[in-house]
Amino acid sequence: GENVEQHPSTLSVQEGDSAVIKCTYSDSASNYFPWYKQELGKRPQLIIDIRSNVGEKKDQRIAVTLNKTAKHFSLHITETQPEDSAVYFCAANSGNTPLVFGKGTRLSVIA
């Protein structure tokens, strides 16, 4: 089955700086790669996703890149703000399979 590795586990950045979180996946059949933001005690919220027919996708301050050959994808947050502080999860799946999550990255944005 799919295995998703995520790094780093914790990340601290100064407000205004950029944050990058990286994930790798093992199943070459995976074709959907969402990123979730989870605040304490709440459900994960989808913030951006990318499918395998696209190499990059951007939504305001958030972007995701995908390298199918290397089986890795990354989340980029620019101009970070204190409200970006949360736990971020990457995930992967294909077609009928369930989402498999990475172990998460705790992002702290220091004002």
Added chain:
Amino acid sequence: GAVVSQHPSWVICKSGTSVKIECRSLDFQATTMFWYRQFPKQSLMLMATSNEGSKATYEQGVEKDKFLINHASLTLSTLTVTSAHPEDSSFYICSARGGANQPQHFGDGTRLSIL
């Protein structure tokens, strides 16, 4: 659109009690529902996958006799934790999908505390 409702949001009960958690897709038909468990400071771990009208498929290490899953309709799945013990205390999150290649939509989760 694509709202998943999960109840209850918080349960506290004594050891040995059975607890039922409901997951409903409010505005779409969920052919597949997933149940995840999340321990503090950990990731979401898939427990089981259920298709409407079929028996659930459990992940390795998840006791199917302890975690009973029913998916009797296209809008409702239930997870019953039987004879719950303190080690079952966790955050349980359901997720529903309308069909293959459709995104998974998540419920708000249920925080289960067993005393």
